[in-house]
Amino acid sequence: MMRGAVVSLHICARAEEAMSSVPAVRAVPGEGLEGDRYHSRSGTYSKLGGSEREVTLIEEEAVDALRREYEVAFDAGDSRRNIVTRGVALNHLVGREFRVGDVSLRGIRLCEPCGHIEKVTGQRIRAGLVHRGGLRAQILTGGTIRAGDPIEPIEPK
Numbered sequence: 001m002m003r004g005a006v007v008s009l010h011i012c013a014r015a016e017e018a019m020s021s022v023p024a025v026r027a028v029p030g031e032g033l034e035g036d037r038y039h040s041r042s043g044t045y046s047k048l049g050g051s052e053r054e055v056t057l058i059e060e061e062a063v064d065a066l067r068r069e070y071e072v073a074f075d076a077g078d079s080r081r082n083i084v085t086r087g088v089a090l091n092h093l094v095g096r097e098f099r100v101g102d103v104s105l106r107g108i109r110l111c112e113p114c115g116h117i118e119k120v121t122g123q124r125i126r127a128g129l130v131h132r133g134g135l136r137a138q139i140l141t142g143g144t145i146r147a148g149d150p151i152e153p154i155e156p157k
Contacts, residue, residue, distance in 0.1 A: 003150060004085050004151040004152075005088075005149065006145060006147050006151065007060045007147065008076055009021065009023070009024065009082060009083055010022070010076070010077045010083075012037055014037055015037055017037070023147055024144050024146040025145055027055065028142050029054075029142050030054075032054040032055060032139070033145075053136065056083070056111050056137070057084075057111075058134035059084075059088070060084050063079060066125060074125060080121075083100065091132075093107035093137075093153075094108070094109060097154040098153050099151070100150075101146060102144070103144075104139075104154060111136045112131070112133050113133040117129075
């Protein structure tokens with residue numbers, strides 16, 4: 001895995017609200033990102049539970065490709081993902097531990113787009129994000145994640 005970086009961070013307090021860009025956010029194991037809808041259990045899918053809703057990531061490169069290939073006006077925050085990355089293949093992190101700044105995460109599964117993202121954004125973008133819609137991850141160790149933080153694998157011992 002190449003070493004990547006955090007481009008931007010996005011949270012929203014309640015289901016279907018617009019995402020807000022923040023310079024830093026505190027990651028809490030077992031809860032999610034402070035200030036985000038899944039941390040407060042007010043997200044659309046909060047009732048499903050599970051660690052896979054603690055944090056989501058998407059590659060800036062995927063968002064760029066969506067705009068280019070599907071000719072849609074779409075920003076990274078529109079993806080409804082928390083962390084926008086650059087220089088890291090998120091699909092390769094399923095089942096692996098990695099570090100974002102000082103915070104340790106584990107990739108749980110791909111975050112494939114669903115009809116909900118089209119409903120909230122009002123754009124037909126689902127097809128353009130299939131297999132590049134991001135990653136769902138569990139927070140293993142807490143701390144603050146900041147824009148610009150490095151992303152790197154945690155090598156098994």
